[in-house]
Amino acid sequence: QQTVQEALCQTEAPEETDKFYQDVIEGLTSEFKRLPSKYFYDQQGDRIFQQIMACDQYYLTRCEAEILKNQREQICETIRDGDDSFEIIELGAGDGTKTVHLLDGLARRGKSFRYLPIDISGNILNELTDNLLAQNPELDIEPLEGEYFEMLDQAVSLSALHKVVMFLGSNIGNMPPEDALQFCTRIRQSIMPGDMVLIGFDLVKDPYTIRAAYSDEQGITNAFNLNLLKRINTELGADFNLNLFDHYCSYDPLTGACKSYLVSQRKHTVSFPSAQIHFNEGECIWMEISQKYSLSQISQMALNSGFEPISTFTDSKGWFADVVWKA
Numbered sequence: 001q002q003t004v005q006e007a008l009c010q011t012e013a014p015e016e017t018d019k020f021y022q023d024v025i026e027g028l029t030s031e032f033k034r035l036p037s038k039y040f041y042d043q044q045g046d047r048i049f050q051q052i053m054a055c056d057q058y059y060l061t062r063c064e065a066e067i068l069k070n071q072r073e074q075i076c077e078t079i080r081d082g083d084d085s086f087e088i089i090e091l092g093a094g095d096g097t098k099t100v101h102l103l104d105g106l107a108r109r110g111k112s113f114r115y116l117p118i119d120i121s122g123n124i125l126n127e128l129t130d131n132l133l134a135q136n137p138e139l140d141i142e143p144l145e146g147e148y149f150e151m152l153d154q155a156v157s158l159s160a161l162h163k164v165v166m167f168l169g170s171n172i173g174n175m176p177p178e179d180a181l182q183f184c185t186r187i188r189q190s191i192m193p194g195d196m197v198l199i200g201f202d203l204v205k206d207p208y209t210i211r212a213a214y215s216d217e218q219g220i221t222n223a224f225n226l227n228l229l230k231r232i233n234t235e236l237g238a239d240f241n242l243n244l245f246d247h248y249c250s251y252d253p254l255t256g257a258c259k260s261y262l263v264s265q266r267k268h269t270v271s272f273p274s275a276q277i278h279f280n281e282g283e284c285i286w287m288e289i290s291q292k293y294s295l296s297q298i299s300q301m302a303l304n305s306g307f308e309p310i311s312t313f314t315d316s317k318g319w320f321a322d323v324v325w326k327a
């Protein structure tokens with residue numbers, strides 16, 4: 001096993017991509033190789049993720065869309081909580097397909113609100129803004145490009161209006177449960193008593209359905225994972241041979257952890273400008289966690305992070321939940 005220092009040799013990483021480079025080298029030189037899934041979303045990654053969302057086996061998007069569409073009246077009633085004007089801050093807003101029904105429902109209630117979508121991807125924020133304004137030119141929208149908490153704190157400091165922080169699409173599942181708890185605690189610290197959050201959780205269910213969602217036969221999820229290696233080649237000057245890796249997904253019903261890996265098909269070495277990473281045949285890179293929760297685990301997370309659970313909205317199959325918690 002290489003140390004970070006050995007792998008980096010003496011040469012410095014390119015300045016602009018420093019953090020990305022450090023994270024990649026750190027992950028690939030750890031005992032069990034891993035890469036942070038937050039780097040999946042370059043322009044091509046955004047495009048492949050849209051294909052995943054449209055894929056038959058990937059039930060999450062359809063289940064949540066059903067909730068936000070069919071129960072939007074109740075959700076709007078719950079999150080508005082009598083306020084005349086308020087702000088909706090959405091973390092990881094994506095292309096807006098998740099949110100559009102809710103924003104529409106709120107707009108039709110005639111209450112004034114400002115929508116502040118936060119995303120790390122400028123591409124996707126532009127697409128989102130164009131889409132939403134095309135549907136509703138009156139929408140008061142202020143896109144914020146950057147890291148979640150930096151932007152959340154900025155949004156909170158800009159006005160004293162009541163906030164509803166949304167984190168939809170089971171994005172919270174892409175953190176291990178202990179990080180998810182910390183994440184919710186951090187949101188709670190940023191907002192004021194009486195503010196609310198609306199969070200989308202994918203629920204535990206039969207393991208076949210879960211595994212199928214992350215191992216589609218068309219190979220879209222495979223391409224999604226390989227795209228990160230491609231991105232590392234392009235942006236960090238590595239020479240990953242994409243043909244030497246294959247996607248593998250596991251789901252553990254005992255812990256609710258669904259994990260994606262890329263498996264090296266043979267012993268080989270990948271070179272970076274200032275590092276060499278050795279792979280054995282069958283060695284895995286852990287690419288992503290997509291954690292599944294039970295309803296009681298979700299309520300417990302609310303309490304442990306300083307929120308009061310208010311309402312739970314599930315789809316007709318009981319596969320997905322959007323929950324409202326109050327600070």
Ligand code: AVI
Binds near residue numbers: 169174288289290
């Ligand atoms: C963005 N996130 C909630 C997706 C998920 O379900 O974990 C990302 C994804 N990875 C593979 N398929 C979808």
